[in-house]
Amino acid sequence: MGGDKMTSQERWEALVRREKLDRVPCLQFILGHTAVVNGKPIAKIYDDAAASLACQRNAMEMYGYDGLILHGWANAGGFEFGGEIEYPYRRYTGAPMVTKNPVQSEEDAANLVVPKDITSAGSVPVALEFSRLQYKLGMPVTIQVGSPLTWAGSICGEERLMPWLIKKPDLVHHVLRKITDFILAKTELWINEFGPERMMAFDLCIETNKLYSPRQFETFAFPYLKEIHGKLTDMGVAIFLSHICGEQNKNLKFWSQLGFGKRGMISVGKEITLQAASEAFPACVIMGHVDPVVIQEGTPEQVLALCEQSIAEGKNHPGGYALMSGCEVPPQAPPSNVAQMVKACRLYGQY
Amino acid sequence: MMRDTMTSAERMGAVMKGEKPDRVPVIPFIFGHCALVAGQPLACVFDNPEASFKVQLQAAELYGYDGTPLYAYASAGGWEFGGDVEFPYKKYSGATVVTRHPAATEEEALNLKVPEDITKAGALPLALEMARLQMKHHMPVTMHIGSILSWTGSVIGEERMLTWMIRKPELVHSVLDKVAQFQVKVAEHYVKEFGPEPIMAFVGAATESNRLISPKQFETFVLPYVSRVNQSISDLGVQVFFAHICGEQNKNLKLWQKVPFGKRAVMSFGREVCLKTAMEMFPNSIIAGNVDPSLIQEGKPEEVLDQARECIEMAKYHPGGYVLMSGCDVPPLAPPVNVFQLIKASREFGRY
DSSP states (O other): OOOOSSOHHHHHHHHHTTOOOSBOOBBOOOSHHHHHTTTOOTTHHHHOHHHHHHHHHHHHHHHTOOBOOOOOOTTOSTTTTTOEEEOSOSTTOOSOEEEEOSOOSHHHHHTOOOOSOGGGSTTHHHHHHHHHHHHHTTOOEEEEOOOHHHHHHHHHOHHHHHHHHHHOHHHHHHHHHHHHHHHHHHHHHHHHHHOGGGEEEEEEEOOOTTTSOHHHIIIIIHHHHHHHHHHHHHTTOSEEEEEEOSSOGGGHHHHTTSOOSSEEEEEEOTTSOHHHHHHHOTTSEEEEEEOHHHHHHSOHHHHHHHHHHHHHHHTTOTTOEEEEESSOOOTTOOHHHHHHHHHHHHHHOBO | OOOOOSOHHHHHHHHHTTOOOSBOOBOOOOSHHHHHHTTSOTTHHHHOHHHHHHHHHHHHHHHTOOOOOOOOOTTTTTTTTTOEEEOSOSTTOOSOEEEEOTTOSHHHHHTOOOOSOGGGSTTHHHHHHHHHHHHHTTOOEEEEOOOHHHHHHHHHOHHHHHHHHHHOHHHHHHHHHHHHHHHHHHHHHHHHHHOSTTEEEEEEEOTTOTTTSOHHHIIIIIHHHHHHHHHHHHHTTOOEEEEEEOSSOGGGHHHHTTSOOOSEEEEEEOTTSOHHHHHHHOTTSEEEEEEOHHHHHHSOHHHHHHHHHHHHHHHTTOTTOEEEEESSOOOTTOOHHHHHHHHHHHHHHOBO
16 A cells, blocks of 8 residues: 555645645545544534544544544534523434424514524534634634524424424524525624634535425525525535535535535435446535445444545546545444545555 | 555564664564454454464554464463363453363372373364464464463462462472473473474463562472473474463573573563563573563553653663563453554654
């Protein structure tokens, strides 16, 4: 296995600037696992900014991957709008989850307001502290900006939200409006403190076609995503990373119409072929899409083979390509399996 | 961090030949942990040579350390002489333990026999299978042959043996003699099957700790037998020994100096023996050690890194050569990021 010719930082910067790389970068979508390999409770990734950053940096150094380090979680939104969450301190829990949705009734939904003080809403204090540490260390400053429909599920409860999409669409639009206003206000806060050129906005988007039809995506997700992506791009945000989670093939034509800051990065699950992603986002970096289940349950050889396949499919994408898992690396994945991803980049990803 | 300019094999090869490697090599002394980072049951390291070989290689690749797989466990001996063992499948168990000692009574001790076919005794079939894999992959063939007192403790039961050393010394000598005969027979078989050149004799001396026995007891019960066994193995042509002098053995060091260790020895020490002392006592041997395993388990990455740096700075220029190592087996549940600090320390502070 040849030694790398670039450091991780050089590789990341070259990817962002659309320059030549020594090999395919490995950008990990990895949160709770970094706590586990540090011998810390998974919850620290979410409720303790300094510990989270330290765990993520230590894991990145050990495995030798090239990013990402960020603060956020899929089930965000509910906490920020006054709901309650539980951090993953209990056995078998892997990420924060909403234990009480702030919207439990149509009346709650109709009365939903954007929190007055954004800086103290839900996870924002920890996220802000995390961003300040990133800034201090010269790293990209990350901010979670949605997606609105995913957050709406966290606010209303997914089982409640889905019937409302059909029976109370105005109520859902009202909630989505408030979420969008919150996200835009949050972004302004970040831009005022850190400037747009260091910022990497990201959204974790569970608008899968297994839950929502493409028509529902077009009606309830797309307009708000378009507004957020457009405004953040206009504000000069350097990088916009979207994790298009799960089966979203029928949503791709909408996703491809969005702005993605100065440099777009698209992460897809194994349900979307890298070729389809490449065609939909020719100018963006495509990231994907090693099956997290195989990373958790497979043998190192199986993980390596999947990585080889992904690299072969994505390596020559004109917008740039990075190897990534198809969704978050499972917290309890065997480290020897996780290590296969960087190994694969070195073995099969040379340019 | 500077890049490595040698492969692990080149690095270890250089140290063994007395040449300068690119940086201090790292051998963590690691068993159960390898299985856990590969997502396998810890016991596979001890009861399944193929899986053991595989997970040890994967861990070496994950961390980037230089050691190659080996088969051994501290509590060896009892099973080989007809006792029972339990492999660590239970929660919180970390290595193979003897559940029935074959010489639990004076009568059993007196009647103890050296197994006729050593290839079928206890863990030997597993150890030999591992050795065949090592041979096939052109790695050092490790041969676990002691230590003599640790094995005898495993045959008799440690608490019983310690009492007999005072009250029934002749009984302990009788068992020590049988264990020594067994170990030489093992060595003869290994040399016959693999030839002497690739063999590295591995001695894990745990029960010899001065927290269990006095230096005088070491002189009486250990020195004659370990010298006899090691000399016989050397006479068979085995040139390389790896001795882990476990725990508090400062008062035994002068006696260990008298033990023959072939032409080239790696002497590994726990936290209790200062590396400076070890270097003075064994100027021609490769010294390996001695990052505290408790720190690797419980400490912060920065603390592990700092202690590894101290070890490197103390021993890096030892004329006999130096290898960074944990002071004993890396605890199976140690956080991987802490284990990685050993390699990081070598890359940051161990350049030649």
